[in-house]
Amino acid sequence: MSIRRILAMVIRHMYLWPKSFERLMGTLGWPFLELTIWGLTMSYLQSNLMNSVSLVTVFLGGLIFWQFVTRTEVETALNFLEEVWNKNLINIFASPLTKAEFLISTVISNLIKLSFTASMLTLVSWFFYQFNILKTFGFLIPFILINLFLTGWIVSFFVIGMVLRFGYKAQELAWAITLLVQPFSCVFYPLSALPTWAQNIAKFFPTSYVFEEMRRFLYEGSINKSNLLFAFLLNLTYLIISIWFFSMMFEKAREHGRLVKLN
Amino acid sequence: MDILTVKNLTKKFGKFTAVNNISFSLREGEILGLLGPNGAGKTTTIQMLLGVLTPTQGEVKYFNKSLQDNREEILEKVNFSSTYTQLPWLLTVEENLTYTSYLYKIKDRKQRVKKLIEAFRLKKLIKEQMKELSSGEVTRVNLAKAFINYPKVLLLDEPTASLDPETSDYIRKFLIKERNQFNFSIIWTSHNMAEVEEVCDRVVFINHGKIIADDTPEKLAKTIEVCHVVLNVPDGLKRTVEIC
Numbered sequence: 330m331s332i333r334r335i336l337a338m339v340i341r342h343m344y345l346w347p348k349s350f351e352r353l354m355g356t357l358g359w360p361f362l363e364l365t366i367w368g369l370t371m372s373y374l375q376s377n378l379m380n381s382v383s384l385v386t387v388f389l390g391g392l393i394f395w396q397f398v399t400r401t402e403v404e405t406a407l408n409f410l411e412e413v414w415n416k417n418l419i420n421i422f423a424s425p426l427t428k429a430e431f432l433i434s435t436v437i438s439n440l441i442k443l444s445f446t447a448s449m450l451t452l453v454s455w456f457f458y459q460f461n462i463l464k465t466f467g468f469l470i471p472f473i474l475i476n477l478f479l480t481g482w483i484v485s486f487f488v489i490g491m492v493l494r495f496g497y498k499a500q501e502l503a504w505a506i507t508l509l510v511q512p513f514s515c516v517f518y519p520l521s522a523l524p525t526w527a528q529n530i531a532k533f534f535p536t537s538y539v540f541e542e543m544r545r546f547l548y549e550g551s552i553n554k555s556n557l558l559f560a561f562l563l564n565l566t567y568l569i570i571s572i573w574f575f576s577m578m579f580e581k582a583r584e585h586g587r588l589v590k591l592n
Numbered sequence: 593m594d595i596l597t598v599k600n601l602t603k604k605f606g607k608f609t610a611v612n613n614i615s616f617s618l619r620e621g622e623i624l625g626l627l628g629p630n631g632a633g634k635t636t637t638i639q640m641l642l643g644v645l646t647p648t649q650g651e652v653k654y655f656n657k658s659l660q661d662n663r664e665e666i667l668e669k670v671n672f673s674s675t676y677t678q679l680p681w682l683l684t685v686e687e688n689l690t691y692t693s694y695l696y697k698i699k700d701r702k703q704r705v706k707k708l709i710e711a712f713r714l715k716k717l718i719k720e721q722m723k724e725l726s727s728g729e730v731t732r733v734n735l736a737k738a739f740i741n742y743p744k745v746l747l748l749d750e751p752t753a754s755l756d757p758e759t760s761d762y763i764r765k766f767l768i769k770e771r772n773q774f775n776f777s778i779i780w781t782s783h784n785m786a787e788v789e790e791v792c793d794r795v796v797f798i799n800h801g802k803i804i805a806d807d808t809p810e811k812l813a814k815t816i817e818v819c820h821v822v823l824n825v826p827d828g829l830k831r832t833v834e835i836c
Binding site (some may be wrong): 331333334337338340341344345348349411414415417418419420421422423424425426427491527580583584585586589 | 605634639642643644645646663664665667668670671672674677678679680681682683684687690691692693694695696697721737
C-alpha cells in the first residue's frame with residue numbers, strides 16, 4: 330500500500346473537478362436544486378399544517394442526509410467511469426497502482442468533494458429555511474454519516490464491478506441505483522409506512538435503521554444505539570462483500586481484456 | 593543478461609487464439625522489435641507484458657522475477673506508450689505528467705517533469721488540455737509519460753504511428769540516444785520494417801499470434817521469402833510489386 334500512489338489518483342481527480350461542469354454540478358448544483366425544490370415544497374406544506382409537526386425538519390434532515398448516500402455513490406462510481414471514458418484504465422493499472430489503492434483514492438477524492446457538498450447544504454438550509462442541521466442533530470451526525478458513507482461506497486463498488494463485467498451498458502446504474510435503494514431506506518417516511526413484504530426487505534438495508542433513528546431523535550430526543558451499531562455491522566459485512574465483488578470483476582476484466590478495452 | 597523472459601505465452605479469447613505459445617527474451621540495453629501485420633498479436637503481447645491482460649498460459653519474468661507475483665516492484669521499473677491509448681483529456685499536459693509522476697517512486701519529481709517537457713518539445717503545450725492537442729502531440733505526451741519513472745524496460749506500441757516524418761525521426765534518434773546513455777531496454781512494436789531496421793538490434797516477427805522469426809534485422813530481411821517492395825514510378829502512383 331502506497332500513500333504516494335493514492336495521492337497521485339487524488340491529485341488526478343482534483344485537477345479534473347473544477348474543470349468539469351458535470352462534476353461541479355454533481356457536487357454542488359444538483360444537491361442545491363434538490364434542496365431548493367423540496368425545501369420550498371415543505372415550507373409551503375408546513376405553513377398549512379399544525380406547527381406541532383416538525384415536518385420541515387424531518388424532511389430536510391432526510392433530504393440532506395440522503396444526499397450523502399447519493400453523492401458518495403455517484404461520485405465514487407464516476408471516478409471510475411472517468412477512467413473508462415478517458416481510456417485511462419490501462420495507464421493507471423500498467424503502473425504499480427493496486428486495486429486497493431485505487432479504491433482508497435476514489436474514496437478520498439469523494440470525501441474532499443463531499444465536504445464542499447455538506448458545507449453548501451448546511452449553509453443553504455440554514456439561510457433559506459432556518460434549519461441548522463449541526464444544532465439539530467449535534468453528536469449524532471458522525472454516527473449517521475459514517476453509516477451513510479459506507480452505504481454509498483458499498484453501492485458504488487458494486488456498480489464499478491458491474492461496469493467491469495458488463496461494460497458501458499451498466500454505467501447507467503451509477504445514477505439509477507440509489508433510486509432503487511431509496512424506497513427501502515425509509516428516508517422520508519417511517520418503516521411502518523411500508524407494506525409488510527417491503528419492511529422485511531428494508532431490514533436488510535442499513536440506511537433504514539439510520540433514518541429511523543434520525544426521526545426518533547427528532548421526535549423523542551433519544552436514539553436506540555443498538556440500531557445504529559447494527560446498521561454499522563451490516564454495512565461492514567456488505568463492504569467486505571462489495572470489495573470482494575469488485576476484486577473478482579476486476580480480475581475477470583483483466584482476463585477477458587476489458588481492462589484495456591471496455592465497451 | 594536477460595531483463596525480460598517470456599515463456600510459452602498464450603492468450604485465447606474464447607476459441608480465438610490471439611497469441612499462440614510465444615517465447616522470447618529481452619537483453620539489457622537491447623531494442624527488440626516486435627514486427628508483424630495488424631492483428632498479429634503484438635498489442636495483446638504488450639498488454640500481457642504490462643500485466644493488464646492475464647495470459648491464458650505461460651509466464652512473464654522481469655529481472656528474473658515473475659510479473660504475476662511481483663507486480664508492484666516490477667512496474668516501478670517498467671513503462672509504456674501506445675498510439676492506441678489516451679490520457680485524461682480535460683487535464684493539461686503538465687497535470688497529466690504531474691499526477692503520473694506520483695504513481696512512481698521519483699525523487700526529483702518537478703525536475704523530471706520539466707526535463708521531459710523539454711525533451712519532447714512540449715513547452716508550448718504544458719497548459720493545453722489533452723483534448724486540444726493533435727494526435728502527434730498526444731503521442732509525444734504519451735512518450736514523455738513513459739519516461740517519467742526512468743524505466744529499465746520501455747514497451748512502445750507503434751510509438752511513431754501518428755507522427756509526421758520529421759518528428760518520427762526526432763523521436764527515433766531521441767530514443768536511441770537515451771538508450772545509449774542510460775542502457776535501458778525497449779520493446780518496439782511496428783509493422784514498418786524500415787523503422788524496425790533503423791532502430792532495433794533484434795527483431796521478433798510475429799504473425800497470427802506465432803513467432804515466425806527471431807533474428808537481427810539484417811539477417812531477417814535475408815531470410816524472409818516474400819517481401820513487398822514499394823515502387824514510386826514517375827507518374828506519381830505508388831505500386832507494390834511482390835518478389836520472391
